[in-house]
Amino acid sequence: MIESLLVANRGEIARRIIRTARRLGVRAIAVHSEADAGLPFVTEADEAVCVGPANPAQSYRNVEAVLAAAKSTGAQAIHPGYGFLSENADFARTVEASGLIWVGPGADAITAMGDKINARNLMAAAGVPVAPGTTDPAADLDAAVAAAAEIGYPVMVKAAAGGGGMGMGVATDEAALRTEYDKVRSFAERMFGDGSVLIERYFPRVRHVEVQILGLADGRVVALGERECSVQRRNQKLVEESPSPAVSPELRERLLAAAVRAGEAVDYRNAGTVECLLVPRDARGDGPDSDEFFFLEMNTRLQVEHPVTELVYGVDLVEEQLRVAAGLAPTFDPDTLAPRGHAIELRINAEDPKRFLPGPGVIRTWVEPTGEGVRVDSGYVEGNTVTPFYDSLMAKLIVSGATRAEAVERARAAVAAFELAGPKNNLPFFAELLENEEFLSGDYDTGIVSRMR
Structure with a gap:
């Protein structure tokens, strides 16, 4: 196993990666901007290095500063999280050229999937459906x-x-x-x-469904189920759940097989996501008498919504990422791994619950919900300031249950119990969504938020 890991990110994802690293006995190193010096991910790391001012270009996207921090702390590997440098192929190449381990897919795969037209053409050649x-x-x-x-x-x-x-x-x-x-x-x-x-x-009525893939150290690509991501504002996700209530066993088999082909087409290693548009047969108006899906893009990194897959499959995807990067076998048997139950993730953002405009500020109250089937991946604690320099995501509230209905009930209780004051936040929106008949039916699409507004 890797012995020391620099996390080239911030907030909840840095804190989440650090949590797994420390559980595995891996020395965790944080880099942070001046604005983030007081956040939990900095204090919870074994070592932390300031890499610049608040502006991401001068800190979290500053390749020279991040690599200098890795060198000065004796880091063996770099995990980029998501956003910032995570899908920067040049950075991945530079990390490896510096003699460090890159916890992510190869630079060639990042490059191949980074251009949507090139990605479409590669997927079509591999037999993956494209629009x-x-x-x-x-x-x-x-x-x-x-x-x-x-x-x-x-x-x-x-x-x-x-x-x-x-x-x-x-x-x-x-x-x-x-x-x-x-x-x-x-x-x-x-x-x-x-x-x-x-x-x-363009299909006016679609669902956004994605498949979690993992390229193993031995060259195999495996799929760990699908996630439904259709609750969106401005084409950006607010809620994810697994499994998708729209995917039948027959469709799931086709969807997962296509995702595996997509990974194999670019010799994929480590964690990634194949995103697809699911077009219901009654919304398409032509073609075969069945729901169809089309390749949208491949995210060559860990996704924000990876926890729902972790809860349904009982795996730690960050641990699996580290094992692949170290050349180790996964903790699970790919031939027998199977999903259990249902999980839902709600993205708690510092934004107003009506127009979804950012509302940063000092957190005066922060009390996370607890209980069976409740998990909170947060980047802040009471007294911290949500600044305007970065994404508005403050925390992810993830709930699980034996059934979708049980997960929804736990989500309602958890939203009601989450005490948050200071920055604007979208908890009231989630309280509304969890009572919405369209969402509760499972028969919703990417237009659900606009219909609620």
Whole structure:
């Protein structure tokens, strides 16, 4: 096993990785910005190094500062968490070139999946279903208009280098396409340094379902079930659950097999997620008489929502990541691993519960719920300040039960028991969602939040 691990991240995910490292006897090293010096992940690490001011470009995304911290502390490996440098192929290569262990997939896999058009083409060649769309970037507006005419409206206009729900627009006709193309291209150039644009068929009613994969040290790729991620605002997830209430045993078999093929196509190692759009047969209007799914993207890192998979499968995905990086076998038998029960994750954000606008501030009260089937992965404690410099995620409330109904009941009780004052927060939204008939039925899609508002 790795002996010392530098966690190149912050907040709840850094704290969560550190927790597993310490359980395994691995020396945990934190890096932090000046703004985060008082957060729990810093004080709970065995050693901590300040890598710069609040601005992420000068701290958490500062490759030279992170590597210098690894060298000065004698770190053997680097875990990037999610966000920041986690899907930066150049950083992964630099880490390994420095003689350190990279706890993540190979740089070539990150590169292959980082461009949406290249990823689509690779997946199609591997037999993974992809939605009708362009195989090359739409070089200009005329090319985009021609592609949309061939694909058929409505279409999604997407930044090829985008991610996290950013850099997307929907066009229902040519006039809208002309507006969205310029908007997405400009945004992509500004945010990602790459203005390449993909045109893809847009399905007005879809579910967002993803599969957790793990590329093992012996070369095998295994799938650890699916997660439903359709409760979203601005194309960004708020709630995840596993298993998906929309996935039948027959569909699950196809979905997991496709995810494994996706991993195998890029010689995937470590943890990753294959994200798909699930189009219900009654929403598609054509094709075979069954629900269909299409490859959306592959996240070449640990996901925010990984705890629901951990609870359903009884594994610690961070431990499995460390074992793969160290060349060790997993703690479980891939041939006999099976899910049990149901788990739901609620992302507790510092944002108002109506418009979901950020609301940072000092945490005056913070009392986490407890009880059977309740887990809280948090990045803060009472007295900390949620600053405006980073993502608004404060904690993840994860509940599990023998059935979905039991998990929902525990989620209701946990939301009611969570005492949080200071920053704005979305707990009232979750209280509303957990009484919503559409959500309770399990028959919901990515439009559920907008219908609630």
